[in-house]
Amino acid sequence: MSNESQRSDSKYHVKRHDDREVFDRNAVNALLDSEYVAHVGFVDADINEPFVIPMAYARDNDRILLHGSTGSRLMMQLAKGAQMCVTVTKLNAIIVAKSAFNSSMNYESIMIFGQGKRLEDAEKLAAMDLITEALVPGMISYARPTTAKEAAGTMIIELAIEKYSLKSRTGGVIDEPEDKDLPIWSGILPLARSYGEAETASDSAGIPIPPHIVGKIGHSGQ
Secondary structure, three states, X not given: OOHHHHHHOHHHOOOOOHHHEEOOHHHHHHHHHHOOEEEEEEEEOOOXXXXXXXXXXXXXXXXXXXXXXXOOHHHHHHHOOOEEEEEEEEEEEEEEOOOOOOOXXXXXXXXXXXXXXXXXHHHHHHHHHHHHHHHOOOHHHHOOOOOHHHHHOEEEEEXXXXXXXXXXXXXOOOOOHHHOOOOOOOEEEEOOOOOOOOOOOHHXXXXXXXXXXXXXXXXXXX
């Protein structure tokens, strides 16, 4: 869906603080590439109840790939073409104002709408590798290959990034004019995610941490 098409379709348009809506596709890609977990919402057709389930995902060009078990209720519903809404959020800072009401967050959040497509055979295997490499770059060339049984128990759903809405809040504190002179601290609490020290499993004792892990965590020990 083009930017102009999205602007004209109110269903996918930001209503509150519409000045925070972002139409830059590079910003969409950057957000999706920076995170690991998507929350997938759908209505279970069997009981007509809504569910939102966290899932690992990866972006590949103009699509996202969702990974799950072939026995999953969610995956089976999505494979049948259930409408879904996939959300990914990145929290960048807590904004502390002089009042609780005006405190806020700096964030980037996207909703992607549509129907998925179940991938099969070579397409599925390639997508499984893409998701693995998104989570742990270098894993595919290092780890034991996926078995046929493991592949058979895995389902991959592809969702095109066509109908989406990206909203972002940046900047600092926005206090009421009458609050600005109050002797109360206000400011920004930046948030950052980092990897901790690698913890070697007992059955890998003595095996050096491989380069693709060392590069991810910035650690060169065992």
